[in-house]
Amino acid sequence: SGIQVAKVKANFVPTKEDYQKVYNKIAELFDEAGEYDDGSYGPVILRLAWHSSGTYDKDTKTGGSNYATMRFEPESLHGANAGLNVARDLMEKIKQEFPWITYGDLWTLGGVAAVQEMSGPKIPWRPGRIDGHAEHATPDGRLPDASQGGDHLRNIFGRMGFNDQEIVALSGAHALGRCHSSRSGYEGPWTFSPTTMTNDFFKLLFDEKWVWKKWSGPKQYEDKKTKTLMMLPTDYVLTQDKSFRKYARAYADSNELFFKDFSAVVARLFELGVPTEQFVAPEPWIMKNLDEQDT
Numbered sequence: 001s002g003i004q005v006a007k008v009k010a011n012f013v014p015t016k017e018d019y020q021k022v023y024n025k026i027a028e029l030f031d032e033a034g035e036y037d038d039g040s041y042g043p044v045i046l047r048l049a050w051h052s053s054g055t056y057d058k059d060t061k062t063g064g065s066n067y068a069t070m071r072f073e074p075e076s077l078h079g080a081n082a083g084l085n086v087a088r089d090l091m092e093k094i095k096q097e098f099p100w101i102t103y104g105d106l107w108t109l110g111g112v113a114a115v116q117e118m119s120g121p122k123i124p125w126r127p128g129r130i131d132g133h134a135e136h137a138t139p140d141g142r143l144p145d146a147s148q149g150g151d152h153l154r155n156i157f158g159r160m161g162f163n164d165q166e167i168v169a170l171s172g173a174h175a176l177g178r179c180h181s182s183r184s185g186y187e188g189p190w191t192f193s194p195t196t197m198t199n200d201f202f203k204l205l206f207d208e209k210w211v212w213k214k215w216s217g218p219k220q221y222e223d224k225k226t227k228t229l230m231m232l233p234t235d236y237v238l239t240q241d242k243s244f245r246k247y248a249r250a251y252a253d254s255n256e257l258f259f260k261d262f263s264a265v266v267a268r269l270f271e272l273g274v275p276t277e278q279f280v281a282p283e284p285w286i287m288k289n290l291d292e293q294d295t
């Protein structure tokens with residue numbers, strides 16, 4: 001009977017293997033991008049995971065990945081989230097297939113899959129986020145504004161609980177993806193390989209000469225030599241501020257160090273706002289990449 005079915009569903013307790021199946025579906029979806037951007041949905045999915053987590057405020061313990069409040073207006077319409085409807089719509093397809101997973105778990109697992117499948121480090125992850133309501137949504141202005149400087153980065157990321165080293169490590173995510181004038185106003189990729197995670201973002205910051213792009217759009221840098229790459233004002237400041245510069249230099253010199261620190265800080269980012277007792281597993285899991293399985 002219908003009652004029986006509902007009961008079975010309510011009692012379904014997903015295992016690590018069930019989450020691995022979701023991971024695999026997301027990973028397969030990245031390659032269905034075709035002509036979209038650089039041929040992968042990975043970067044925009046990573047951005048969704050980041051924006052759903054980066055709203056956290058450690059003082060009020062509000063925001064973060066727990067409630068997936070970007071599903072609701074007005075948060076979905078916040079300027080910083082422009083274009084992320086693309087990522088939310090893609091994740092909705094996965095949700096239809098695995099209705100038992102919560103949005104917060106789905107979106108952050110998407111971020112994990114994006115980093116791992118684009119040759120990045122393993123990101124420890126575990127489920128436990130619950131679906132919230134519109135009343136849990138955060139006010140506008142909690143995510144960083146690319147036109148600003150070092151003080152702004154310290155204010156915004158300090159509110160999430162991150163220090164200078166972690167701010168720099170997190171910024172290395174800009175090895176992936178690109179800016180879209182239709183979304184943020186900015187335009188172009190940071191690296192020559194926007195679907196492969198490397199420390200090239202830091203190498204290019206130091207090795208190229210960066211000049212203001214001459215255009216009518218928002219102030220951004222372009223590389224003098226090829227004029228094909230870009231840096232945001234908040235990226236460039238990582239080479240100008242003495243404390244930021246030390247970490248940026250270290251990551252430019254060692255991909256291994258960057259991967260180690262990036263993995264640790266992204267794992268923390270994705271757990272912001274989730275009460276520890278909600279987590280299913282006492283320790284985060286390491287999900288398998290597609291190419292580590294016989295699928």
Ligand code: ZEM
Nearest residue numbers: 043044047050144145146170173177178179180183184234
């Ligand atoms: Zn981003 N980011 N970000 N970022 N970001 C963009 C794109 C991407 C900042 C920012 O203003 C912008 C982190 C930190 C910061 C990604 C991941 C992470 C864009 C372009 C802007 C303007 C959006 C567009 O037009 O589509 C600022 C100021 C940051 C402060 C340091 C962190 C942390 C990230 C992850 C851990 C990714 C993957 C993209 C590329 C998205 C895409 O669609 O290709």
